[in-house]
Amino acid sequence: MTDITDAVKNPYTPSAPPADRSQPDPEEMMSRDQIEALQFERLRWSLHYAYERVDAYRELYDAHGVHPNDFKELEDLKLFPYTDKEFLRKAYPFKAFAVDMSEIRRIHASSGTTGQPTVVAYTENELQTWGTLVARCFRLSGIRPGDKVHNAYGYGLFTGGLGAHYGAERLGCAVIPMSGGQTEKQVQLIRDFEPQAILSTPTYLLTIADGFRAQGLDPKETSLKHAVLGAEPWTEEMRREIEQTFGITAADIYGLSEVMGPGVAGESAESKDGSHIWEDHFRPEIIDPMTDEVMELGRPGELVFTALTKEALPIIRYRTHDLTRLLPGTARPGHRRMGRITGRSDDMIILRGVNLFPSQIEELALQEPTLSPHFQLVLTRPGRMDQMTVRIERREDASRENAEEAAKHLKQEIKTKIGSSCTITIEEPGSLQRSSGKIRRIFDERNK
Ligand code: DLL
Secondary structure: OOOOOOOOOOOOOOOOOOOOOOOOOHHHHOOHHHHHHHHHHHHHHHHHHHHHHOHHHHHHHHHHOOOHHHOOOHHHHHHOOOEOHHHHHHOOOOOOOOOOHHHEEEEEEEOOOOOOOEEEEEEHHHHHHHHHHHHHHHHHOOOOOOOEEEEOOOOOOOHHHHHHHHHHHHHOOEEEOOOOOOHHHHHHHHHHHOOOEEEEOHHHHHHHHHHHHHOOOOHHHOOOOEEEEEOOOOOHHHHHHHHHHHOOEEEEEEEEOOOOEEEEEEEOOOOOOOEEEOOOOEEEEEEOOOOOOEOOOOOOEEEEEEEOOOOOOOOOOEEEEEEEOEEOOOOOOOOOEEOOOOEEHHHOEEEOOEEEOHHHHHHHHOOOOOEEEEEEEEEEOOOOOOEEEEEEEEOOOOOHHHHHHHHHHHHHHHHHHHOOOOEEEEEOOOOOOOOOOOOOOEEEOOOO
C-alpha cells in the first residue's frame, strides 16, 4: 500500500497508444482481483484528492463525519455520501474543479432539461484517458485500425461528438466528423466516403435510414459494417431493427458527461450482451433509489459511479439516475457488465399508479411487424384521470387497416405486460418528428 502523504500526485498516468492498436489494452485483460486491487489504490487517492482540493467535497464529508482516512477497504466506499447533479450545479460554473484553469484543456457542458447546465472539464491526462477508453469500446464493438468512421454524434458542448472523435483517432481510424443533423448530407457522405462504421444515437440512425429511403436507396447497400450506438436508452428490438435495416452489427456504448462522456462502458459486437464498464477507471455500484442501500450483483437499481483517476472534476458516488443492473464480465471477465438501461428514474411515467418507461413501449411496439419504431407518448389529464396516448407510425409497406389491427394487439399487450390502459393512434409514415440526436419520447401535457 502506498502512502497517501501527497494526495496531489495521481498514481495513474496515461500511456501512449500501443504499437498494435488492434489488440486490447493490458488493463482490459486484468483479473477481477487485479482490478479490485487497482481500484482500492486509486480510490484512496481520489477520496483524498477530492477532500483536499474541492471545498464542496470537504464540506460534504465533514458534515457527514467521514474522512478519506476512513477508507480502509473497498467496502468502505459506502461510508461516503452520494453526490448528484444538484451537487455539481451548486458549484456552477467552475467551483468543483480541482485544478487551476491553466491545467484544463477542455470544457463540456450538459444542457439538462431544466436549470443550469452541468459543467465538466478535462486535463491533458484525462483527454488521453478518454481517447483510450473510447478506443477500447470501438475495438470491442468491431471497429479496426484503418477503418473509416462516420461520426454522427453532435459536436459541441455535448460530449458525444468530440469524445467519439478522439477515441476513433486513438484507435487508428480515419474519422469523418459529420456531427448530427443535415440528414441528406449524411447519406451523401456515407455513399461517397464508404465508411466501415457509423457512430450515432440509435434514433438518429433511424432518421438516416429514412434519408436513404427518401432518395430511393436501400440502407442495406452501404459500405457500413458496424454501428456503435448510445446516448439514449434503446432495446434489443431496436438493435434488431437497426441491424436488419442496414445489414450491420450494432453495439452499445454508454457514458455520461459528469463521469467522462461516451466510453465509460462499451459492448462486444460478438457477445452483444451489454456494455463492459472500464473498471480500472470507474467503480460502479447499484443502489436502491428509494432506500439508498447498495444492492448485490444482478439486482436492478440506480447506477452510481466513482471515478478513480479523474483530475479536473473529481466524481465520487455520483447518482446517474440510470436504472440497470450489474452483471459479471464475459468478453472482458475482470470488468463487470451493465444490463440495458431500462430508463432514467426522471423519465419514469407514473400513470394511475403504474410506473412505466418509454423503452417498455418500444420493446412491445417493435414486436408488431406493421408498426414502425417511430412513436411518441402523450400524457394528458382530460378529467381527473391521467391518460396516455401512444402515437405511432405505421410502416410504409403496411396498410392502415393492418396497422389498426396491430394497434389493438399492442394496446392489449401494454395492458397485460405493463399494466396500463392507453389509447393508440396510428400516424402516417414520416409524420412524427424525427430525432437528430437524443430523441424526445414523452410529451407531458397534463398541466396545460
Ligand atoms: O450521452 C454521453 C454519450 C455520448 C454516451 C455518446 C454514449 C454515446 P450525457 O449527455 O451527459 O452524455 O447523457 C448521459 O445519457 O445518464 C443515460 O441516461 C443516457 N445514456 C448514455 N448512453 C446510454 C446508453 C452522453 N448506451 C445520459 N444506453 C446517461 C442508455 C444512455 N442510455
